[in-house]
Amino acid sequence: MADYVNKQVIELNKVNEENRNRATRSVKTETHLSDNRGNETEERDQLQTSYNTLTEERDQLQKERDYLMTRFSNLKQTCPEGWQQFNSSWYFLSTETKTWEESREDCLERGADLVIINSDMEQQFLIGLNKGAWIGLTDSVSEGTWRWVDSTPLTISYWHSQQPDNGRDDPKNGEEDCVELNTETWPPAKAWNDQSCLDNRHWICEKVV
Ligand SMILES: [Ca+2]
Ligand SMILES: [Ca+2]
Ligand SMILES: [Ca+2]
Numbered sequence: 630m631a632d633y634v635n636k637q638v639i640e641l642n643k644v645n646e647e648n649r650n651r652a653t654r655s656v657k658t659e660t661h662l663s664d665n666r667g668n669e670t671e672e673r674d675q676l677q678t679s680y681n682t683l684t685e686e687r688d689q690l691q692k693e694r695d696y697l698m699t700r701f702s703n704l705k706q707t708c709p710e711g712w713q714q715f716n717s718s719w720y721f722l723s724t725e726t727k728t729w730e731e732s733r734e735d736c737l738e739r740g741a742d743l744v745i746i747n748s749d750m751e752q753q754f755l756i757g758l759n760k761g762a763w764i765g766l767t768d769s770v771s772e773g774t775w776r777w778v779d780s781t782p783l784t785i786s787y788w789h790s791q792q793p794d795n796g797r798d799d800p801k802n803g804e805e806d807c808v809e810l811n812t813e814t815w816p817p818a819k820a821w822n823d824q825s826c827l828d829n830r831h832w833i834c835e836k837v838v
Contacts, residue, residue: 641690648683703838712836715754720744721834722758729807732763732832733778741836745777752787755810755833756820762810762831768793769806769826786821793823803827 700717708714712721721739723732729743736742743765746752755764765778772795775783789811796802807826810833824830 641694644686644690648687651679651683700838706838714838716750717838718751719836719838720755720758721836722760722762723831723833726829726831728829729763729767729826729832732830733765735832736765736834739834739836741834742778744833744835745779745781746785746787748785752818756812756818758833759812760810760831760833761812762833764808764810764821764833765835766808766821767806767826768823772806775808787819788821789819792821795823796825 704717708719712719714720719741721736721741723735727735733743743763744751744755745765746755755762766775766783767778768775770776775786775793777783793805793808796805803825805823805825807824808821809824809830810820811822812820
């Protein structure tokens with residue numbers, strides 16, 4: 630991570646140097662242009678546009694730098710009591726059970742959110758916790774359109790072969806709009822099941838550090 634931040638800082642310096650050179654060239658062009666009044670307005674507009682673009686680029690780079698510095702300082706912290714570290718996230722596995730919404734609220738209060746599964750490795754790690762638990766995936770906004778709690782769409786998935794089934798339209802199951810890891814019933818690799826959000830389950834929070 631330190632190497633990565635260092636590289637980013639070198640990259641930022643290069644971009645700053647480049648911007649300085651571009652600005653110098655712009656000033657030279659402008660000086661030259663003052664002898665050439667015919668094109669002046671057009672050229673001035675172009676300079677303004679290029680200035681605006683540079684400003685946007687600079688703001689964006691500053692944001693990226695701040696983000697990286699925060700991540701770097703988080704990574705230096707040790708994992709808090711009751712949490713487990715895996716790659717660049719911390720995970721909290723609840724001992725209680727709650728509805729999906731209540732579980733999510735608990736995660737938010739902990740400065741985290743329900744877990745978002747981004748890779749095979751993360752799925753395997755969570756399966757290793759060996760608890761049926763809520764994850765941060767729901768289709769409660771639009772039936773059949775699965776979204777993670779950060780609003781990203783579902784790309785990789787680990788549904789059990791019969792799932793999602795929205796409760797098979799059986800009123801006894803209710804509408805099934807929230808996703809649990811069902812490690813108790815099913816073979817681990819594909820353990821996702823959609824379940825009624827009102828059922829009580831353990832839950833897993835994730836904080837990306
Ligand atoms: Ca994740
Ligand atoms: Ca559903
Ligand atoms: Ca289901």
